[in-house]
Amino acid sequence: MVEEIKEILKSILDNENISQITEEDNLYNIGLDSLNVIKLIISIEKKYNITFDDEDIELKNWKNINRIKGLINKKI
Amino acid sequence: MDEFENEIKKYGPEWVILLLTSRNNDNDTDKILNIINNNKIDWGEIIEQAIGHKILPMICYTFIKNKELYETLPPWINQYVRWIYDMNVHKISILKNKAIELTKQLENHEIEYAATKGIVLENQIYDNKGYRYMSDMDFMVKPEDKSKVINVLKELNYKMGRIDWTENKLRELTREEYIKRVFETNKIPEYGIEIEDPIFKVINIGFIMTFTWKQCEYNDIPIENAFIYNISRKIGIDNLEIKCLNDVYHYIYIILHLYKHAWAGYFSSQKKRSDVNLSRFTDVYRFWKENKNQLVTELPKIIEKYHIEEPIIWTLKNTDKIFNSNIIKDLKFDEFKLTYDLNSTKDRKGNLIKLKGDIVERLYSKNRAELFEE
Numbered sequence: 001m002v003e004e005i006k007e008i009l010k011s012i013l014d015n016e017n018i019s020q021i022t023e024e025d026n027l028y029n030i031g032l033d034s035l036n037v038i039k040l041i042i043s044i045e046k047k048y049n050i051t052f053d054d055e056d057i058e059l060k061n062w063k064n065i066n067r068i069k070g071l072i073n074k075k076i
Numbered sequence: 077m078d079e080f081e082n083e084i085k086k087y088g089p090e091w092v093i094l095l096l097t098s099r100n101n102d103n104d105t106d107k108i109l110n111i112i113n114n115n116k117i118d119w120g121e122i123i124e125q126a127i128g129h130k131i132l133p134m135i136c137y138t139f140i141k142n143k144e145l146y147e148t149l150p151p152w153i154n155q156y157v158r159w160i161y162d163m164n165v166h167k168i169s170i171l172k173n174k175a176i177e178l179t180k181q182l183e184n185h186e187i188e189y190a191a192t193k194g195i196v197l198e199n200q201i202y203d204n205k206g207y208r209y210m211s212d213m214d215f216m217v218k219p220e221d222k223s224k225v226i227n228v229l230k231e232l233n234y235k236m237g238r239i240d241w242t243e244n245k246l247r248e249l250t251r252e253e254y255i256k257r258v259f260e261t262n263k264i265p266e267y268g269i270e271i272e273d274p275i276f277k278v279i280n281i282g283f284i285m286t287f288t289w290k291q292c293e294y295n296d297i298p299i300e301n302a303f304i305y306n307i308s309r310k311i312g313i314d315n316l317e318i319k320c321l322n323d324v325y326h327y328i329y330i331i332l333h334l335y336k337h338a339w340a341g342y343f344s345s346q347k348k349r350s351d352v353n354l355s356r357f358t359d360v361y362r363f364w365k366e367n368k369n370q371l372v373t374e375l376p377k378i379i380e381k382y383h384i385e386e387p388i389i390w391t392l393k394n395t396d397k398i399f400n401s402n403i404i405k406d407l408k409f410d411e412f413k414l415t416y417d418l419n420s421t422k423d424r425k426g427n428l429i430k431l432k433g434d435i436v437e438r439l440y441s442k443n444r445a446e447l448f449e450e
Contacts, residue, residue: 033425034259035424038252038255038256038259041255042251042252042255045251054258057255057258057259059259
């Protein structure tokens, strides 16, 4: 799942260094912002055929790969 | 030199006709007539700019109410002027009736609210004549009442969505649109309702829960502080009334709303309609004209209390530039030094942008990309 999330991040952030980040690295420090996080959420929803609740969508929940994994696992 | 002679030379007589229509001071109608009689007028330019600035019904009304002006219209346009105005009157009537229906239910559920902007201003400062352009109804509620408000909307058969202009129907928000709205914690996502009307099939409604906006760098005004002073105001149908902010708080809200559109990155988006326009400045100017005596006394106190001098003074200085008014002088704000230049804005990421030209240039421009300074 981590590699799949990284692939999605690579396509959205257009950053090849994504493969080197850890699961705890702050994504908002490497280019994620309030605009492209929407693309991230939609891409993840499509990939895993899930729909996040409003409280899951809060910006702080998308801070790092670890948190994103947690959100996905809650849903699948 | 005649007033606005420089503007006629720089922007054309059409632009000044829009300014004078918006300003509507004594003798402004005579000035419009004088301009038409002494210049070649591009009527297509007037229509195009008026649509972009959301003042086409106002232009139409100005020409209808004055016979001499009406007779200056070319024959291909004069009947459309009547139709456009009448359609606007019709739409406003629908919105007002829907507002009454909604506010009754809000009150039944003991939800405090304040109607804002057009639904109030149309009667208060635009004479209840049906010429102020209104796209939807706007209300302010407390954040803690959000779910109660949504329940009331659902009870009245409103659904979350926006108008699809090609189908003239309500369409659901796309997932992307919905998520954007979840992020905008200061407002409830748009709700709308399809109605039985031969022309206007969808009515949209907006609920705001703050005076400011996401990423606003200025202090917010707690809604409960403003709501203490709420008043009831006639809406212009029979003797029915709805609750709204008192004049000072409503004026502040109108100004902050304009400032948001000037500074929240809309300028650098491609949607020109979201940037500031003449209609918003007209609200600010005309509201001042109608309520000057009260505002001169009360406005500075509230501005100082919440330290919101910058957005208020920026907006009023620009209003003075557009309409040749003296609001800043009357408020004795002449000496206040703005942090941000009058001719600046910000992009969507919050970077400061300096523009070539002043606010009139910005309003007049049809290609804003040309205004970015190198």
